[in-house]
Amino acid sequence: MNLQILPLLLKETRFRWVVHLLTVCLIAFVVSLLVTQGSLNRSAEDKVNELTHKLGRGMLVVPEDTDLQQFYLMRYGAETMPEDYSDRIESSHLGKHIQVIEPRLYGNLTVQGMDVILVGRRLQFPVSSDSRHELVVIGSGLARRLGLSSGDNLVVNNHKLRVFAIVDPPPKGYDMAIFAPLKTAQRILGTPGRINALHLSGCWCELDVPALAAKVESILPGTMAITVDGMAKAQIEIKSTMEQYSVIFWIAGGVLVTASIAFLLFYLIHKGRREIGLLLSIGMSPGRIVIKNIIISVATAVAGALAGYILSIPLMSQAGRMFMRVSLSPSAQVLPWLVAVITGAALLASFIPSWYISRLDPTKLLREE
Amino acid sequence: MLELNSVTQQFRNNQKETVTALSDVSLKVQEGEFVSIVGPSGSGKSTLLFITGALLRPTKGEVYLMGEDIYAHPASYRAGLRLERIGFVFQTFNLIPYLNALDNVALPAVLTTGSRRKATEKAEELLRRFGLGHRLNHRVSELSVGERQRVAICRSVINEPALILADEPTGNLDPEMTHEVMNLFAELNRNGITVIIVTHEEAVASYAERVLHLRGGILQNGG
């Protein structure tokens, strides 16, 4: 029965298309932010999980001021510690429990406008005949983007480097990385004699791990030693802060979407109040007019959500590159939340026409000149 | 077919004072009559028409349409009554601005029959009969004032109502158009539709068979 009002509805929408378009744009904008945030959250979580997994039974020692969350997301701060910490731990009484000690200097670089991760580590290269170029290994992604192959030269922060090899496939997350000897990395980053991570591994199966971490920290002042336990704790913290932000963000988004639809409906009813008076006078029931407006609000919300989801695809890839150095796409896990927010907003906003129209007096509307 | 029984209508104006728009109006109209009610502005003409047309419940009194006390029924019933038994024509703003002439006329029929095709056919036939065959697809803004009034009249009769209520239907028209529009009402009346017109112009009122006067909410020579 109510299908009869559809042509009327379409024509009305076309008549007042500007305000519809504005509302759809506004909703699309909000939705794209929600989808981006939600998807970033998901991938940050995945990333932390992956790192925890990588750490395994090992231990990570970093300067105590390190922002771990950022560190896990491969955004490295300026905090460093002396390179000789690796010798100090090796020669300590704990040395016999630790098989592998890996000093590292991680950093972020921009090479020809691209974000690149620099990994300084112990690397042995054959003695180079050309002393003006320092040898490095690069991830295949970077090689592809810069069009480099083995033996080619590149300049990073005024340092002349030569590609010794290309890692293909690169370790996950190191697609756009430069692996350099510690000394080279220190020169590039301008931190001679400093490192910002120490990876320890060994068999401390029979040892009390938290106690071991405390001992490491006392031998290496100004550091924190992170184990899987610590990592899990940090992860829970990250998750809870992210969740807090998410909830606020999504509530704010929901409120904004509701407000936009409410505004649209208010505007339409207000602008069209004489038409409503006329429709009532020719015998259209208030119920039908309310339904007409509910259809408008739901359709606008859905159109906005679709547009927003599509808009979030380029936004996500941009945000992913900015915050995580990977190209991300909207996570399908966000969809149920999105549908919930949009439906809720549309339904909430539809109370407005019902309320407003029940308050309209057609005789007053028809008297208006 | 229509009977108003001691109808009184009071409003509260913005200063919270009670305004009596109609006081103790009684009126009987027989089926097939053409009645006009003349009165100056503010005399309660529109109020009387709204009450008669099931749009406004009077403060006091009853309205019987074809033997039924219309305000004893719920609002949805009265909406149905307006859709099927009553046609309205107003002075201005008679048409939905985003619909063309054809769709405006067809709208009440779409709502009753549920068939767009049937409604449109009927609307087209009406518009052609009233000399608007060349204006079918014109938007309201593309029609002259006189054409708009004729479109509105077509809209008011598409569901073959028993009663047409017109509120100053010629208020914005020049004498020539007024004559044309009033002749349309007369023609509809000859076809058996009861017509009630309210106006402030005696000349317009004289098209009707019976002329009543309304002054200060009081019907002078009661029906």
Ligand SMILES: Nc1ncnc2c1ncn2[C@@H]1O[C@H](COP(=O)(O)OP(=O)(O)O)[C@@H](O)[C@H]1O
């Ligand atoms: N909704 C309303 N609220 C307050 N006063 C009203 C309302 N409707 C009409 N009136 C008053 O009732 C009187 C009659 O109005 P109306 O029926 O419009 O007269 P007419 O159509 O003859 O010009 C006027 O004084 C008008 O101001």
Ligand SMILES: [Mg+2]
């Ligand atoms: Mg009036």
